[in-house]
Amino acid sequence: MIGSGLAKSARCWRRCYLLAFLLGIAAGVGAIAGLTWAWWALAGVLVGAGFPGAVWQARWPGSYERRVVWPALRRAWRKRVQLVWPEVCREAGLSSQRTVKARDGAGSVQVWTPPVLREVSASGVWVDVIAQVRMGQTPDELIAAAPRFAAAMNAQSVATEQLAPAVVWLRLVMCEPLRVPVTAAVPQHVELDRITLGRQVDGSPWSMQLIERHTLVVGASGSGKGSVLWGICGGLAPAARAGLVRLYGVDLKGGVEIGMGEGLFTTTAETVDEALVVLRTLVGVMDKRLARMRGVERLHRPAPGEPLHVLVIDELAALVAYSTEREKVAEATKLLARLLSAGRAPGVLVLAFVQDPTKKTVEMRGLFTQTVALRLRSAEEVRMVLGDGMTDVAPAHKISPATPGMGYVVQENGTAVRVRADYWPDGLVQHIGHDFPAPVKQPVVHVVPAPGNADNGGSRPARSPRKPRSPRASRGLRSDAATRSDDGEAS
Numbered sequence: 001m002i003g004s005g006l007a008k009s010a011r012c013w014r015r016c017y018l019l020a021f022l023l024g025i026a027a028g029v030g031a032i033a034g035l036t037w038a039w040w041a042l043a044g045v046l047v048g049a050g051f052p053g054a055v056w057q058a059r060w061p062g063s064y065e066r067r068v069v070w071p072a073l074r075r076a077w078r079k080r081v082q083l084v085w086p087e088v089c090r091e092a093g094l095s096s097q098r099t100v101k102a103r104d105g106a107g108s109v110q111v112w113t114p115p116v117l118r119e120v121s122a123s124g125v126w127v128d129v130i131a132q133v134r135m136g137q138t139p140d141e142l143i144a145a146a147p148r149f150a151a152a153m154n155a156q157s158v159a160t161e162q163l164a165p166a167v168v169w170l171r172l173v174m175c176e177p178l179r180v181p182v183t184a185a186v187p188q189h190v191e192l193d194r195i196t197l198g199r200q201v202d203g204s205p206w207s208m209q210l211i212e213r214h215t216l217v218v219g220a221s222g223s224g225k226g227s228v229l230w231g232i233c234g235g236l237a238p239a240a241r242a243g244l245v246r247l248y249g250v251d252l253k254g255g256v257e258i259g260m261g262e263g264l265f266t267t268t269a270e271t272v273d274e275a276l277v278v279l280r281t282l283v284g285v286m287d288k289r290l291a292r293m294r295g296v297e298r299l300h301r302p303a304p305g306e307p308l309h310v311l312v313i314d315e316l317a318a319l320v321a322y323s324t325e326r327e328k329v330a331e332a333t334k335l336l337a338r339l340l341s342a343g344r345a346p347g348v349l350v351l352a353f354v355q356d357p358t359k360k361t362v363e364m365r366g367l368f369t370q371t372v373a374l375r376l377r378s379a380e381e382v383r384m385v386l387g388d389g390m391t392d393v394a395p396a397h398k399i400s401p402a403t404p405g406m407g408y409v410v411q412e413n414g415t416a417v418r419v420r421a422d423y424w425p426d427g428l429v430q431h432i433g434h435d436f437p438a439p440v441k442q443p444v445v446h447v448v449p450a451p452g453n454a455d456n457g458g459s460r461p462a463r464s465p466r467k468p469r470s471p472r473a474s475r476g477l478r479s480d481a482a483t484r485s486d487d488g489e490a491s
């Protein structure tokens with residue numbers, strides 16, 4: 001999808017082609033009516049320029065945008081920076097003023113000297129400006145004027161950074177290609193290393209590494225955590241069906257989210273007790289794998305029968321902070337911390353979602369190896385989620401509630417990128433839950449205590465195991481069982 005600036009530019013070019021084409025026809029008619037050869041030449045040039053351009057634009061809009069519209073827009077942005085720079089600097093009080101003699105020697109003129117524009121370049125949907133402050137100025141003065149440049153350039157947003165003691169970098173984001181939502185498609189291929197979740201601000205695909213990573217996604221209510229959750233689980237669906245991945249879902253908000261695509265999951269948990277069973281089982285799997293790997297390999301490679309185990313927790317705070325059952329919360333926190341600290345190498349990964357990073361979850365933040373910040377409520381939350389110094393370059397607290405699924409990720413090279421997850425409507429989630437059933441099902445089996453026995457450990461009445469889905473379920477995870485005979489996998 002293209003942003004409004006791009007759409008405007010495309011419209012403008014379309015009009016030019018149409019005009020060239022019509023003028024060409026008019027010149028041709030003039031030539032037929034007996035005018036000179038010059039009219040024939042004009043007609044040829046105009047029709048020759050207008051017609052192929054119009055056909056290219058109509059027939060191959062993607063390549064036309066890439067090769068014609070974007071380069072023209074970027075050229076125009078660069079020129080505009082050169083144009084507005086002296087004026088904005090003067091208005092912002094950044095230029096120095098001198099009176100010099102006029103060239104003709106008659107009288108004097110005022111000369112304004114702005115900070116030096118060292119480099120102006122444009123790529124993607126932004127313009128990068130590198131400027132050097134004048135003697136006696138501080139970089140902070142230039143950084144404080146950044147919103148004025150953004151307004152003068154009609155930019156959507158501006159990011160700043162001090163590159164050297166006297167050098168400042170400004171990135172003006174000129175149009176918003178992520179404004180229009182895109183609906184996700186049914187995944188076609190087994191993807192394991194990187195899962196494609198949506199688009200980056202420059203229009204390229206946004207993909208995220210999953211293997212060797214524990215992922216934390218933070219976003220206020222309604223920020224679109226569901227689309228990241230289903231982007232990852234849906235993206236893993238072909239691998240799950242092929243037996244390369246097992247998904248375990250913990251959804252303590254009544255199972256509303258994970259229940260939509262329950263078929264994808266090997267096990268789902270909706271109470272703290274069920275979640276504890278899943279956590280104990282995965283810690284057991286992890287410990288056994290680690291013991292097997294010792295001295296043999298350092299990183300587990302997923303294979304059928306030796307799958308990657310992915311624990312998906314919707315609303316992490318419900319598990320480690322909100323529950324009033326303190327002993328259970330303490331155990332869950334401990335088990336989760338073990339998975340987060342040792343699960344990466346043996347292929348037992350955690351993918352957690354949370355609304356509020358200020359609660360106890362923040363204690364665990366350091367154990368996650370990658371973080372996605374969707375819309376947050378304050379600059380302080382951005383700092384908590386993405387780290388110090390990120391509020392300017394990844395202003396997740398400024399994301400509009402009208403663009404759910406939009407957020408910031410910090411790449412391996414340390415730069416922050418704005419992204420938007422594709423939207424997963426309920427029907428699509430149900431569809432993949434149905435079409436990509438987990439080959440192994442291990443429902444949590446509650447052991448009903450004998451009358452008069454101690455607490456059955458459940459916060460809701462014991463229930464009979466869920467009916468296994470096809471293919472036939474393996475033995476379930478027992479709420480009284482801490483370990484399994486094998487990896488915890490199907491026997």
Ligand SMILES: Nc1ncnc2c1ncn2[C@@H]1O[C@H](COP(=O)(O)OP(=O)(O)OP(=O)(O)O)[C@@H](O)[C@H]1O
Pocket residue numbers: 181182219220221222223224225226227355403404405406420421422423424
């Ligand atoms: N990527 C997206 N593109 C467009 N719309 C989206 C996207 N993701 C979510 N939405 C819309 O935003 C609404 C809220 O999304 P979602 O339920 O995923 O938020 P959430 O962060 O999980 O909220 P909560 O924490 O309250 O459950 C959805 O009903 C959907 O209509």
